[in-house]
Amino acid sequence: MRMENVLSSWNGPDSLIVENFDKNVRFNMEMALDKACQSLPPALNNHDFRRMIAVKIAEQVKGGPCSTETINLAAAKAVEDLRQQHSR
Template sequence: MMFFVESFNDRTKANMEVALERGCESLPINLRSDHGARKRIGEKIVECAEAGRRTLHELTVAAKIAAAEFGSE
């Protein structure tokens, strides 16, 4: 996954970082620092960016959807 992240421009990478934090903020408190949860949300963000959806809004939506799915398991 790291290879793919390096292929994005600086703005996209910054948007991805902000989206990850916003997605994690929507997790229950006990999961916010959970590595597995953060990784899964990050993977969904990368998938979103690879599909060409790279705005902060689009990436944040993907992150929050992933967080909601993780929290409902």
């Protein structure tokens, strides 16, 4: 799954469209998503959870210019939040 597939299908109140981000930012978002999903436990490594992480990354980037480190931190935080929610 690519970020553009996730984001263009998200129909939240402030729909995120990947075209709003430049090519380099999209690349960094893709890399952060892939890295974050590699650290997911098997039970959480599926389309729905990957999509949740992608949305969190996009929300971070939508807030303004972000460094690669900031994008990776947003992805890592999304993974940690998912782990905590599903360990209860």
